[in-house]
Amino acid sequence: MHDRSSGGQDGPEALPLVGDGVTPGIVRVGDTVRRPLRPFSGTVQAYLAHLHRNGFTDAPVPLGTDEQGREVLTYVPGDVPREPLPAKTAGEDVLAALARLIRLLHEAGDGWTPPADATWGGIPGSAAAGREAVEGAPELVGHRDYCPGNVVFRDGLPAALIDFDLARPTTRLYEIANALYWWVPLLDPRDRAPGFADLDAARRVSVFVDAYGLTGRRRAELVPLATRMIHRFHTSARAAADRDPVFHRLWEEGVKDRMPRAESWIAREGPAIAALITP
Ligand SMILES: Nc1ncnc2c1ncn2[C@@H]1O[C@H](COP(=O)(O)OP(=O)(O)OP(=O)(O)O)[C@@H](O)[C@H]1O
Ligand SMILES: [Mg+2]
Incomplete structure (x- = not known):
């Protein structure tokens, strides 16, 4: 039936x-x-x-x-992309719209004090230890998971955010690095969706941080934070794969190769990105 x-x-x-x-x-x-x-x-x-x-x-x-x-x-109306990201989402207007959306989220969330008994989500096996060393001392609650499946598009542009399962106190800069990881994306070109492989990553980061309105000293801190974040993605994906069948499948299907390549790529390309975005 x-x-x-x-x-x-x-x-x-x-x-x-x-x-x-x-x-x-x-x-x-x-x-x-x-x-x-x-x-x-x-x-x-x-x-x-x-x-x-x-x-x-x-x-x-x-x-x-x-x-x-x-x-x-x-239910939030619109279209939610899946990986591999479709080529039509590779435009710089998409990055700029996402950056503005996240900026508005931060403006609305800034100053909110979570309830005293707040409980936060995380991927299986992700330890609290070391989080602050990667993300910095928390400034505000953020979404923290800007993967394609969590961004709703309307008229070809990011229009809304869903799936706040990984929300918790964090920093603006971590939020930006997380969005850049998925949408530049901060990956070795051979691990990007076809429409993204040849794009200029430094230029795309620059478009995003300009649209967000990232200023001053924070610009210089972005690449080091993104480098720490990618390293932690690698180690926490391996830990989650040991505990959870879904994460185990994702690991075997490619995360185990993609993450070390992403670490080498950011080590190589990070200086050019930093040079472009730092006044
Ligand atoms: N409030 C909503 N409005 C519109 N669509 C939604 C909403 N919640 C979930 N969806 C759709 O269902 C899919 C899965 O939901 P959600 O992202 O919450 O779960 P998930 O298993 O964590 O997914 P993912 O692994 O993609 O993050 C979303 O990618 C989206 O297409
Ligand atoms: Mg989701």
Whole structure:
């Protein structure tokens, strides 16, 4: 028959939503999305509520929980790309629009004090130890996971952010480095999607930081932070692969080769990027 529901209880209008497969059991029901409730869901909903109150509306509205104990959020209309990134998302206008979106997110989130009992998410096995050494002393709560599957496009440009599962206190610079990793991307050219392989990474970083409005000393700190971040992506992906079958599959399918290549690439190309963005 034509019942595409996840189990019948949501009725025939329920559509399974599959991202990169990290979170099973996500469904769309009408104008809402239902996601499994996790220890950090309440904290993320409080953050989303603060963002909307403070004028950042390009994110799901938190609607609490449903009768099945799932998290409920509004469905955000638009198109969500998947890896490999389609060539039509390689324009510099995409980078600039994403940078402005993240800047608005930061302006709305700045000054928010998380609840005293806040609980944050993370990838399996990711230790708190060393996080501050990579990201810097926290300044604000950020999204921290600007992978393609978490950016909603409308009219060909980034228009909204979804999936705040990795949100937690961090720094503006870490947020920028994270977005650059996915969207420049900060990878060896042979590991980029075809439409991205020949692009000038330094120029793309420069477009992004200009659109974000990154100024002063922070510009000089960006490449060292991105270098630390990529190293940690490598070590934490290996740790997660040892603990979790989804991360194990991702590791074997290419992360194990891509991450050491990304580390060599940023060591080689980082100085040119730093030179272009530093006055
Ligand atoms: N609120 C929403 N509005 C619109 N689409 C959504 C929403 N939540 C999830 N989706 C869709 O479902 C997909 C998977 O959701 P989500 O990103 O929350 O899960 P995930 O398993 O963490 O995915 P990924 O591994 O891609 O990050 C998203 O990439 C998007 O296409
Ligand atoms: Mg996602």
